[in-house]
Amino acid sequence: MNITTFITFAGGIGLFLLGMRLMSDGLKVAAGPALRELLARATKSRLRALGSGALITALVQSSSAMIFSTIGFVNAGLLTLGQAIGIIFGANLGTTLTSWIVAIAGFNVNLQALALPAVAIGMAGWIAGRGRGVAMGQALVGFGVFFLGLDVLKGAFTGAEGMFALAERAGDGPLRIGLFTVIGALMTLLMQSSSAALAVTLTAAASGMLPLPAAAAMVVGANVGTTSTAVFATIGATSPARRVAAAHVAFNLVAALGTLATLPWLLALAKMIAGHDGPPSTLLAIFHTLSNLLGVLLIWPFTDRMVAMLERHFGERERDPAVPHHLDRAVAATPRLAIDALVLETGRMGGLALQMARSALSTGTAAGDDTGLQRQQRTIESLGTAAIEFTSRVNSGGDPEVDAALPDAVRVVQYYRAVAELALELARMPLPSPAPPAQLATPLQALQDMAAQVLAASDPTTDAPLDRAAIDTAAGRFEQVYQDAKAELLRAGSRGMLPATSLVRMLDRISMTRRMVEQACKGGRFLARLAPQPAAI
Known part of the structure; x- marks a missing residue:
């Protein structure tokens, strides 16, 4: 990879992350108290919590933002740990929408024709709007910048076939799968966004630079890497925040282990659903959804035990009356x-x-x-x-x-x-x-x-x-x-x-x-x- 390609690649990731941040922040502010009321009413059962977590994460396009909000709801006494865990499971399902957006729009649509009007209209609302109109304008700008970043990433991969030459050197079998799982996790850790790591992975696979099994392993790694955001947020956080983050980590680890153990069969199922001639990006979007569904199926029967175990742990802060029990950075956001x-x-x-x-x-x-x-x-x-x-x-x-x-x-x-x-x-x-x-x-x-x-x-x-x-x-x-x-x-x-x-x-x-x-x-x-x-x- 030459320096020009690297700068283009880094700039594309930067635009993608900026778009995600603007879109997520704008939608959260535009939702206002509606998000609070929706979660309060939609978590009467764990199944409804699962559905509301998936829906809201799909709308705000950030599982990390959803996890932070859930931690805030638990700290504020609006959700129990059991309800929060249902939302976390749903948030991991909802984040798969990013893969579908990249797979469907990223390779079948003129991205600039979609992005530039969104930026123009969004900036008009951002500058001239009032109240929630400003937030909606910000979200629309983020939507446009999101697709501009994706378009730049596509261009960066053109003619950069050597970027993932490691795929050939690693050989076949568990070694390559393990290596690319680690690469996916490290990418997410560095960019602090599983969506950005998934966009890179899907774009590389669509450009023919990554074989499908290696790309699938990177998708699994991205899911594991996204837990780092929640883990970092719990440094010095309240006990409820640490319990929610632990549940998030547990879900992603179970989903990753289950997916890696059944990787060939999940890829075969994804091909069957998409048709054997489906493009790699679509296959990976299906695979990503199947992986998180598998995680829910594996961990769902043990949810009550998980809640009981977590309630017994992380209580040292609660035992100190001089330490706040409800205030931390996640809530302040x-x-x-x-x-x-x-x-x-x-x-x-x-x-x-x-x-x-x-x-x-x-x-x-x-x-x-x-x-x-x-x-x-x-x-x-x-x-x-x-x-x-x-x-x-x-x-x-x-x-x-x-x-x-x-x-x-x-x-x-x-x-x-x-x-x-x-x-x-x-x-x-x-x-x-x-x-x-x-x-x-x-x-x-x-x-x-x-x-x-x-x-x-x-x-x-x-x-x-x-x-x-x-x-x-x-x-x-x-x-x-x-x-x-x-x-x-x-x-x-x-x-x-x-x-x-x-x-x-x-x-x-x-x-x-x-x-x-x-x-x-x-x-x-x-x-x-x-x-x-x-x-x-």
Whole structure:
């Protein structure tokens, strides 16, 4: 291969990858909340999850994007691991559409005549459109660039018969099959796109540069190589993300081993379906589909066991309360899912903060050991920092709801951090000495009981969703009880029933309690506004 051919080849791959990225990103943004609702409604059974995964992956033309979205749905609590695994199986089926596009359109259509109008119309929508029209324009541009890249690849293979001379040197048999499987995996690993590796493979086979068995082995390798994207995404990711990625890897390995073990028979079946005179690109598209179907058939009976096994593993992050359980890069890439994940994480943070508040209210002495409260406060600080950093990584894509929700999420974090700080201060406050007279016990106990009721109404970790009206009602009742207790304390102090030092300490305690309850109420109100309506799953 000379330098000109290499540059053309590399440029064709670059255009192909750019087109795939533009098309996938544009379609995801254009879909907006529809993608979330579609998956929520289409995963009531594992079979429906399989179908929806295949359909959506075929539409967005990226199995990696679908895997990332699925990880986000699991992190955001919208899908169970079992439902997610069904979607993953379907995503691997849906990605075979790329092979069919390359096989059918790539060699039977004037690609420039198809690509250039798409780029022109798409750019017009991208520049002049509004809202989702911009995203659809971007997707259409990506569609055109996708075919331009494919056209350049075709040209690069013309007269470059020596590019895959390794096929002849490797001989026949398992050695050559294994070698080209590794080549397919490495190509996908380097390009981070199985679709691009498949396009290269199908184009090379159609140009006569690759014998059919070697090309089929590269298709298998591309399927294995695509798991690298999911594996890289799980570095430092949440436990649910790692479980989903492990399921993706397991499926592709099972499909690859099953395909390689039955390679001659699958190729024979592909020829039978296409007709023995079918072009190599069509045969490989059929083979690719058969390979992934075989993977589904092999692994489907063991899905429940896989779910149970994965649930038992990758739980070390979940055991550390200071580590976010729902936030990672995969979720941040999809704005609506990022908000769902923030609701879950800040809700978990709020539960810890309110637990601290209850402990502080029941503390009997300032001389007690507050090591546990300090540890909880550090945990809340760590979660708050992670949540705020996460909001800065979320790209709203111009979605006004996301733009409004992100500042609210930061407010919620700050309110719960304040609850934790106030709870620690309250627990450390010295109790009055001597103790207040008996007639003050009733209003002070009423204040503590009412504070507990407000914290219960504001608790985001209960089964019932937060109710802003209920929080407001409880907060209003607390304020009345607080004013009554304060009036009784001032009355007792003015009559000499309570020493000045004890009066000041008691007033400080109830004031601190009031501030803590107010911050908890604010956190609950904003979190209730932030939380989406639960989808029917």
